[in-house]
Amino acid sequence: MTTPQPRANVAEIPPYVAGKPPTVRPGMTSYKLSSNENPYPPLPGVIAAVQAGVVAMNRYPDMGATMLYDALAEKFDVPVGHLSVATGSVGLIYQLVQAFCDPGDEVVFAWRSFEAYPIAVTAAGATSVRVPVLADGRHDLDAMADAITDRTKIVLVCTPNNPTGPAVTQSELDAFLARVPSHVLVVVDEAYVEFVRMDDPVDGLATYRRHENVVLTRTFSKAYGLAGFRVGYAVGPDPIAAALRAVSLPFGVSTVAQLAAVESLARQEELLERVEALVAERTRVVNGLRDAGWDVPEAQGNFVWFELGDRTADFAAAADEAGIVVRPFAGEGARVSIGEVEANDRLLQVAAAFR
Template identity: 85%
Template sequence: MNSPQPRANVAEIPPYVAGKPPTVRPGMTSYKLSSNENPFPPLPGVVEAVQAGVAAMNRYPDMGSVALYEALARTFDVPVEHLSVATGSVGLIYQLVQAFCDPGDEVVFAWRSFEAYPIAVAAAAATPVKVPVTSDGRHDLDAMAAAVTDRTKVVLVCTPNNPTGPAVARAELDAFLAKVPAHVLVVVDEAYVEFVRMDDPVDGLATYRRHDNVVVTRTFSKAYGLAGFRVGYAAAPAPIAAALRAVSLPFGVSTVAQAAAIASLERREELFERVDTLVTERARVVDGLRGAGWDVPEAQGNFVWFELGERTLDFAAAADDAGIVVRPFAGEGCRVSIGETEANDRLVEVARAFRR
């Protein structure tokens, strides 16, 4: 063949399926519950900070994200040299696999878990090792430890797990880390950490401080409500953080994104009031679903999971008819974000009728 050809692994990259926008229905307010977005508007002061940044759009962003690094270091008591920022925590996942895996190296992760994991692994020409979650949607950490071989370079632990919902306990993670060889990088993906309410929760920052092979990834997209700006950060021992920065996209985090993230960090007290409201609403939804006969897994993110198998697309269609769009995973189940009160009420109604 005479035309240019991409690397063979490119053909193996699965597509990322984003949450659909809501269907417009005359006379009915429709809601998007398909992308785990924060339903609240920006925090007070964030829009103003962004507008100030817009005035400098003719200039490149600060490539070193100096002010953002300083704000993160100050907020989380982490040395600047232990931090890396990128276009969302998903950008950091891509960079980690790229930085630590040669073609053919193995990356172990639970499945089903975050949809971008196999994409990042395939893009790096690495080999995915998918370890099934348990029947209640939890990481099987014993099986994941057993799946580690001499070809394993990275292990991804998504807690809370997207899309099923349960989170890993600190004792479970500590026991798992004791089994993982020191040369294997363990990524603790805490995209939904602010929503966790459980006994013995993982503290990713404390965990990375105790281990030379642990990196924690977090995002401003979920609890902070900055999904449209794509800002994530990682905390790791200095050599790992340096590797992340080395493979980062130059000027990847825009001026307005940096401004929004800094302003949001300054307003964490207001942020957590909103998060508490969403957690309360999550509990109400879970109680309503279980009262309607659904055995939904423990929900520690800002979403709930329905195990539906072959009925998945039928459930998604029923939700769409009610003016709410959900995220179906064909043949497996539906993930539904916690949204506005009216949207959540409709979800419970749809679920009750669908079960009947």
Template identity: 90%
Template sequence: MSTPQPRANVAEIPPYVAGKPPTVRPGMTSYKLSSNENPYPPLPGVIEAVQAGVGAMNRYPDMGSAALYAALAETFDVPAGHLSVATGSVGLIYQLVQAFCDPGDEVVFAWRSFEAYPIAVTAAAATAVKVPVLADGRHDLDAMAAAITDRTKVVLVCTPNNPTGPAVSQSELDAFLARVPSHVLVVVDEAYVEFVRMTDPVDGIATYRSHQNVVLTRTFSKAYGLAGFRVGYAVAPAPIAAALRAVSLPFGVSTVAQAAAIASLERRAELFERVDSLVAERTRVVEALRGVGWDVPEAQGNFVWFELGDRTLDFAAAADEAGIVVRPFAGEGCRVSIGETEANDRLVAVAAAFTR
């Protein structure tokens, strides 16, 4: 007897592996460093805005996200018609591939990079073209440009790169964009943009303004500490933003998520004080790791990367024994979020013992 069958590409979709929660250990505080979450709770004004939104849970959210679009437009000085919101920046990635790729079209991206990229590409029946990162974890933009063919519809540039850490500079991005055909969509995935501290950083807003084929994707999950509410936004030329809104899930961004995002934008100065603290802690951790013998890549997000190869799972197990859970990529390495000071100190201790 025949039964309904999904499209063949559905069976090929790789699973998304979320960061595990920490193991409960009696007498020890355990820490989750596996999901690049902001360790700080939301600011009080954000909590109050969410509580007000909860009172309207019997009503559908504003499908047009009008207040959120207005707040984003004012914050970043862009037209509201150049914006699209979704359930995190990952939701936007799915929508971009869906909107711009026919089955078999190619999507070029660095690898290893964000785990959701091949999932979104395969779900759309498109073809993933993975270009290996350089030895230091950076995008090989020359190789990515060379990988573009007449079947390429989208290129994904993750900066800072998750999970390896380095960011693309503006001069590197400009040189790359000069080599990309104008009909190919370039997605500059800036999920960690607020953590970047480097010379010649990418100015995403200026880049989108000067190119008709560039879209920025950003999120409130990381720097803003709203991972549990799932809200991200894209900034793009009007036709691209309109295409994103056309394929968006109706009522996808909840009332409380919209309220939390708006309140967070109103408190950017306070939030970024916390970001500065995380960046300072990131610097301390990187210096400490290098001091005990680790050659970790440049870290421009809120995480560090350990190149471990076949020792990856052993390192993750050692961290777990110390009460910290990290994100292993079997056979490649571990990504570890910058968290509470105690958690970071344990990470350095685990790394120092592991090298011996």
């Protein structure tokens, strides 16, 4: 007897491995450092906006997300027609591949990078072209440009790169874009853009304004602390943004998520003070790790990367024993989010003992 069968590529989709919750240990506060979440609770004003929206949960959200589009357009001085919102920046990545790739088309990206990339590509029936990162965790943009063929439809540039940490400079991105054919879509994934502190940082908005084939993807999950509400936005030329909106899930961004995002934009200065505190903690952690003998890559997101190879599982187990859960990538390394001060202190203790 025959039964319904999914497309063959569905069986090839790699699973997304979410960060584990912390192990409950009696007498010890455990910390989750596995998902790059903002450790600060929501601002009171954001909570009030969400509570006001909850009373209308029997109604569908504004499918046009009008208030959010208007707020984003004003904040970044871009036309509303150049915007698209979705369920986090990962939702936008899925939509971009769906909108621009036919089965067999190629999508080029660094590896290791954001683990949702090959999932989105495979789900669309497209082909992943993975270009190894350099020894210091940076994108090898020259090799990525060399990897572009007549089948390439999209190139994904994750900056800062998740999970390794380094960010691309504007000079590097400009040189790369000069080599990319105009019909190839370049996605600059800026999920952690608010955490970047470096010379010659990428100016994503200025870059998109200069190129008809560049789109930015950003999120409210990290710096803004709205990971549970799933709100992301793309900024790109009108035809690209329109294509994203055409394939978007109707009513995908909930009413409370829209309200939280709008209120967060209004309170951006207050929220970014928290980002500065996290950046300061990141600097303290990186310096502490290097003082302990670790050669960690440049950290421009809200996390640090440990190149561990076959010791990865042992490191994750040692961290778990200390009441912190990290995100291991089997046989490669571990990504550890910057969290509460106590959690970061424990990480430094674990790392010093493990070294």
